[in-house]
Amino acid sequence: MARPANADRKKLWWEDPMKTNRKHILAAISKLPRVSLARLCTPLEEATRFRTALADTCGQPLERLPRIFIKRDDVTGFAFGGNKARHMELLFGRFIEKGVDTVVNINHYHSNQARFVAASCAKLGIKCHLVAVDMIDAPMVGNLLIAKLTGAEIHRVPQEYARATAESLRDDALRNGRQAIILSDDDYSDIAGMVAFLETGVELESQLKVANIEPARMWGLVGRSIAGLRLYAKNVGIQWQATATAYSPTDADAYAAVYENRSSRVAELLSLPNALEHGDLDVLTDYVGEGYGIPHYGVLEAIHMLAASEGIILDPNYTGKAMSALIGEARDGRLDPDIPIVFIHSGGLPQTFAFAEKLWDWEAAPKPGIDP
Numbered sequence: 001m002a003r004p005a006n007a008d009r010k011k012l013w014w015e016d017p018m019k020t021n022r023k024h025i026l027a028a029i030s031k032l033p034r035v036s037l038a039r040l041c042t043p044l045e046e047a048t049r050f051r052t053a054l055a056d057t058c059g060q061p062l063e064r065l066p067r068i069f070i071k072r073d074d075v076t077g078f079a080f081g082g083n084k085a086r087h088m089e090l091l092f093g094r095f096i097e098k099g100v101d102t103v104v105n106i107n108h109y110h111s112n113q114a115r116f117v118a119a120s121c122a123k124l125g126i127k128c129h130l131v132a133v134d135m136i137d138a139p140m141v142g143n144l145l146i147a148k149l150t151g152a153e154i155h156r157v158p159q160e161y162a163r164a165t166a167e168s169l170r171d172d173a174l175r176n177g178r179q180a181i182i183l184s185d186d187d188y189s190d191i192a193g194m195v196a197f198l199e200t201g202v203e204l205e206s207q208l209k210v211a212n213i214e215p216a217r218m219w220g221l222v223g224r225s226i227a228g229l230r231l232y233a234k235n236v237g238i239q240w241q242a243t244a245t246a247y248s249p250t251d252a253d254a255y256a257a258v259y260e261n262r263s264s265r266v267a268e269l270l271s272l273p274n275a276l277e278h279g280d281l282d283v284l285t286d287y288v289g290e291g292y293g294i295p296h297y298g299v300l301e302a303i304h305m306l307a308a309s310e311g312i313i314l315d316p317n318y319t320g321k322a323m324s325a326l327i328g329e330a331r332d333g334r335l336d337p338d339i340p341i342v343f344i345h346s347g348g349l350p351q352t353f354a355f356a357e358k359l360w361d362w363e364a365a366p367k368p369g370i371d372p
Helices: 017-030 048-058 084-098 112-124 142-149 159-175 188-210 224-236 252-270 297-310 319-331 349-361
Strands: 044-046 068-072 102-108 127-133 153-157 180-182 216-221 240-245 282-284 341-345
Touching: 017 188, 017 224, 017 252, 044 188, 048 068, 048 297, 048 319, 084 112, 084 188, 102 112, 102 159, 112 127, 112 142, 127 142, 127 159, 142 153, 142 349, 153 159, 159 180, 188 224, 188 252, 216 224, 216 319, 224 240, 224 252, 224 341, 240 319, 252 282, 297 319, 297 349, 319 341
Parallel strands: 068 341, 102 127, 102 180, 127 153, 216 240, 216 341, 240 282
Antiparallel strands: 044 068
């Protein structure tokens, strides 16, 4: 960023990040269109019993493991809770400003995003068409059930017909005089979640200060939330590391590059001095298992371990995989005991019931891992 002509003035905001950048970030976000959906601020809880259980399974002394905290974005209080309640506040604020009255959304049978789009439409009086791809014969449970209950019109199609179906629904709505969009065609949908988690960074930093914790390592899924927190830290000069777990097969560098690119768009939108660069996100790809929507042994173990020790429920598609990675990295001795972990619980709870039989029948085995 070029230095302005009046460079002799006292302090430029980007030269004093610890004092001023937070105010700049919040002020810039406050100018964006928004609706109120989420219950904030979400709790930060230390998982002391889980840490003890993990140490037992690792065969390590407790002090060899870092303290573990859970940021409870599963309790945002809207549509079963989850981090996407934050995302939708900004995304639907933009839709309302543009006069959108019909949203066509394309996503997978398991999608948390689809549940939140449907619920947001219900809350705001917008017509919702949900094109639910793949698993077209799977039972109407979990997120898809919630989308149905909140009034979405469900269209279950194979992946290869998804785009054509969505375009037909949009075009029909336009011919009938409605202001219709396909959600993924709006570029803002790619970055709204990262913007929301820049704001969450202010919330989380305050909670960590109360707990007298810095630095820390953010841990969660590959996605906008972890990237947003890392972008926040980079722009206010705090030493947060960020580890993201892939939930479907991907190349780590390529996936990180997607969020580096999106962070540049966020930085431009909000006039931030820094975007993410190569190396800012650590992406783990060893805990995917067979693929998206298929929980492996380690996922089922993670769900049982956290539920039995803390009464906190993870989901089999997303947070379960992220926690299986944390457990696996701990067992392999790759966690620094001096850097506390903040696990971002992004929600996804309705999908837990889509895997009821697997969770019910699961039993601990002597050699845990990612094999099904």
